[in-house]
Amino acid sequence: MLDATLKTQLQGYLTRLQQPIELVAALDESAKSSEVRALLEEIAALSDKISLREDPASSPRKPSFAVQRVGTSMGIRFAGIPLGHEFTSLVLALLQAGGHPPKVEADVIEQIKSLPGQHDFEVFISLSCHNCPDVVQALNLMAVLNPNVRTTMIDGALFQSEVESRQIMGVPVIYLNGALFGQGRMSLEEILAKLDTGSAARDAEKLNAKEAFDVLVVGGGPAGSAAAIYAARKGIRTGVVAERFGGQVMDTLAIENFISVKATDGPKLAMALEEHVKEYGVDIMNLQRAAALKPVEGGVEITLENGAVLKSKTVILSTGARWRNMNVPGEAEFRTKGVAYCPHCDGPLFKGKRVAVIGGGNSGVEAAIDLAGIVAHVTLLEFDSILRADAVLQTKLRSLPNVTIITSAQTTEVTGTDKVNGLNYKDRVSGEIKRIKLEGIFVQIGLLPNTDWLKGVVALSPRGEIEIDAKGQTSVPGVFAAGDCTTVPYKQIIIAMGEGAKASLSAFDHLIRSSVESASAPVAPAMQAA
Structure with missing residues (x-):
């Protein structure tokens, strides 16, 4: 099942196992069960901390197998053969079940452990889906950290009868305790926010308490990432507020025209962008959607959908674009149903x-x-x-x-x-x-710019794009824009990055000029007398 190179890489990863784990397989006489058995035998042979046993009664779905820490009933199960995009999900499940610490913030770990109630997830995927692993890996991690969480990845191509009976025509699809929970890509934070209904209010309180930024970037795609890096390198207080860090690039599969990188994919590029931004101590506020922009004395206020208000001396809008709908009868009704x-x-x-x-x-x-x-x-x-x-x-x-x-x-x-x-x-x-x-x-x-929330405040083109000049300046002083949401032609990742850098340099120039103008303003007579 695994070639020699992949085996060597996996064996290296498995040296990080701290606790013994077992693979519990529910198999039958089918050819697919034979493939699963072969895969699990190969994995078990790579580490003395991994054991394999078959238990046909462990699951009605065959072939499937559980990954669990020895002595526990940890609730991670794969129904199908997790290769393709899901092989990474399998590797992470093995490592995390074996005690390797996840790369997740401490407060997120505590939030997972504190979830009340029983949560039985089923996530239907396809092995060619590049959005599905995020969901699978998030749910698997939750099952590792909280004994009341159980999750099963189900390959829709292998379990066609379930796909047909539930009328699933798009992946990923998540069910919680038998009821539809979510569709499409969802990050760990998004899943937790939906489960933990009090998190929005807590987030709003934290956001309202933040000091004013020098540069606040709205949007976390290529343009926003470049803008944030260029601003932070100037040593000024920089923040990024994004509905989903990575933006539209997260939905891009093959990227072969990003200069100096022969080939990559959207999720990998988005992860690299986020890591680069974090290197500079940028305040990243993810899963937050901007609802309004208001020019105020000394800067700009951005109101978020949860009611929080962020203040900044300058703002860079890089909200990107979304898939264009046909807007015909039946389209919305049958979304994910064909x-x-x-x-x-x-x-x-x-x-x-x-x-x-x-x-x-x-x-x-x-x-x-x-x-x-x-x-x-x-x-x-x-x-x-x-x-x-x-x-x-x-x-x-x-x-x-x-x-x-x-x-x-x-x-x-x-x-x-x-x-x-x-x-x-x-x-x-x-x-x-x-x-x-x-x-x-x-x-x-094609795409539509995410600018509906700016109508009547910032000048927009007939296509809804933010109108900018050669420096990225919008119609509102101190507000700049970059990327696919603007009038700049050719919506390309590399162009968006360049535009983000340019807008950031322009925002910095605006800050310098504003401070000089303020310092050189004539002093009022009353102040002179004082």
Whole structure:
């Protein structure tokens, strides 16, 4: 199951085990059970602190296996074969169950240990999903630290009957005690915030008590990270408030155009960005969404959704963008029930089915190419009369036998009952409304800037982008902006980083000039007399 290189690496990791652990397998006579048995035997042979035993009665899901510290009933289980993106989840589970300390803040550990009640989680994943490991690893850690937490990772491609019965058409999907708990990427902090209802009020109290910043960056993507680093290196008080550190890049799978790095992926880049920002002592306030911006004397106030107010002399807006919706009847109703936005994550759930991809740009054509290798048939619909993707991608797409391309097509409705069963589109040449029967729709039509909360305060373009000048200055003095939320063309990671650095330098220049102007202002007569 594991090649020689991977075995050597894993053996090195397992030297960090401090306590003995056991793998308890629930297997049957299937081929997949044989694969799981082989994998577990290989792992157990790599460390004298790991034992393996089979107990068919330990779980109704077969194949599956538990990872637990010897002498405990630690609640970590993998239903399936955790390779691909989930291999890291398995390695971390082994290490943490074996007593290796997690890289988590002490207050988060205490919050996990203090959770009251019984929590039985099930998380459905696909092995090609790059969003799923965050959820699996967060829940596994909670199960290590709190005996009242149990969690099972379930490979949706292997346990199709459960996927069908629960009508799961997007991953990750989390169930808690049998009820739907969450969908999509969730960090450990997000899960805890949802379980611990008093955490929001505690957070707001802590945030309100913070002193004013010199530079406050709103947004933690590439632009915001670069802005924070450049500001902190000037030795000034810098903060980052972000709804999700890493931003949109967290949803990007392959990155091959980041200069000097031949290949990486979004989560890895986001982790590197956060580590770099932390090197400079930047105050990172994660899982916080900005709700309002207000210019005040001496600076700017940012009000958060939890009611907290942060003060700063200057602000850099780097709120990024989100997936654009079709905004047609049925889209919202059938989201995660056939309407999806990530072909890498959700594609395996549509194996052997008919799907559509909406959008003929690079993202749409790449999605159609990827899906064509999994599903029965792909129909790509493009609003324009021609595809806009790079020529090499179009050539590849047109070479695939199970792909149909329809241009001048305006999607008008998503149809279905309990889940998607088709879509209607308007032929923009003839005006005729046509229907396609299918079971999945992947929307790939670009991004929208996250600037709704700034309307009426900061000048925005007709597309909702923040209007900036060559220095990143917005229409509000002391407020700068950078990245995909602005009017700067070409939404690329490397461009966003450069814009973030530029906005930060401009904010620093503004601080210097403001202090000089304040110092040189004429003194009032009454003060002179005093």
